[in-house]
Amino acid sequence: MDNRTTNEKASSLRWKILRRALLSRSSPPHPDEQSQMITKSISRRTGHGFNLILSHVIADSSSSTRDARVCYTLPIPGAPQLFLTQRVDNRADLSDFEICNRYNIDNTGLVCNWPSEDVLAHYCLSHADIFRSKKVIELGSGYGLAGFAIAAATEASEVVISDGNPQVVDYTQRNIEANSGAFGNTVVKSMTLHWNQEDTSNIADSFDIIIASDCTFFKDFHRDLARIVKHLLSKAGSSEAIFLSPKRGNSLDLFLEVAKENSLHFSVMENYDEEVWKRHKGFLNEDRDSWPSYDKGHSYPLLIRITL
Template identity: 55%
Template sequence: MDSPPFPSPAPSGSRGASNATQRWSILRRALLARSSSARALEGISSDHQIKDGTNNISRKASRGFNLIECHSLPISQLAKSLGNSLNGNENDFGQKDVYVCYKLPCRDSSKLDLVYRKEDSLELNDIEASNKYNIDTTGLVCCWPSEEVLAYYCINHLDMFRSKKVLELGSGYGLAGLVIAASTNADEVVISDGNPQVAGYIQKNISINAETFGETKVKSMILHWDKEQASEILNTFDIIVASDCTFFKQFHEGLARTVKSLLKHWQPHKPSS
């Protein structure tokens, strides 16, 4: 008899309930929930998740920690508010895009308008692009809670960015980098990601918020950690920030090499004789 395509979840408390089994359970439910014949699965309660243990293995908590006040609005409202910029119509955004407005807890009460993909809207072509370019798709999934924490930290340490050239690595939709650009007196902020689709969202969010950056220069960049970096950006950044960039162990070496090559070489001060 052929084995089933997915292993059945082991009962709660069973020694056989390994992490791999629990991950298969998550994948099984995700695939079944997409079929019209399995809509009943959408009503699975959190109690069921507790019983099969998948809540212990899934670390997605995309609602964040409410450190920065935000609310979702219709994408049409953003298009209308933009007027002539980005042509001011909904065609500038995808059907799966959502608009989130952040109110920053700063002295001048700045706000940021960000465009995201709707949660759980990854498609097959996203996975194909991931395989083609040897990148991951985590930046498309959501604005992760760690990014919100990094943004909140930056808001509470504004002076450290004064007149500095700042790079954010693995930025996703770029919340932290945009917060630095909008809230501090940084000289330049470069917001980077290795996924071209994600970098496209970063550039769109930069364009949407261009008027909030003052004299700070802001740009997006596609940056792959496993490649030799362009000579013009070597040893140029005063500060490099990142959140949740150590999740995949295979990227650790490239990440460390990238930070080392792009961060300005520190020169100890030598007292004059």
């Protein structure tokens, strides 16, 4: 963080973000301009992203709803547009945290469409041929942009978009129904999938490709994530998992250690796409002001490919 702006610790500033989110709309805080700039610079939540999949809101939230329909234009000639209902409200509800505690999950999938998901969708569309006639599952999907993009533009045989948060899965199912005409012959399903669930017999050894973005941040979930990847990968043929994850301190390295302990093989690439790399370099240099909180370790996703 820029010491010319503030000497406050990042942890203190993030508590301010939480306080602002929890305050009701009827009595919002009135931070000064400098405070707003400081908070924006430290927040890991971003409205910017890599902007690789063009999107725009076509229905703003009103006083009676927290949601908006977002139109995504896929960068493939002839591909249909996708219309995904997502939350646009910056306020947190205590009920969200109650559900997180009940299911031992995190709430990040509801917050926004995270930058790594945008990069994952772009990467998958840039390599559409590898998904043709394949069975695909997205883990920890959030709003599932990558899964929806694969379903709409790659001729995959089946795409399962999964998350452990039942609220997220509800959005996914509604969005599947709303975009049913965009998938051609591809079968698209939503699924509530907890990485630590004991019985995976109905889906074990059944997918050709697993995709996931930014799923290695929470260290408590590493062993469950490695376990579910191993169970889901098909033992027949050349199945693999494709992860896009920032380093996030040592969290990615620790996950890879756990993956190795589970006899999973992996490769890690930093420069895997010309356009993604170009934008990454821009955010670090000449385009710095457009994404003030951009940090390589927290924002730039590495490509991890995992096999049995």
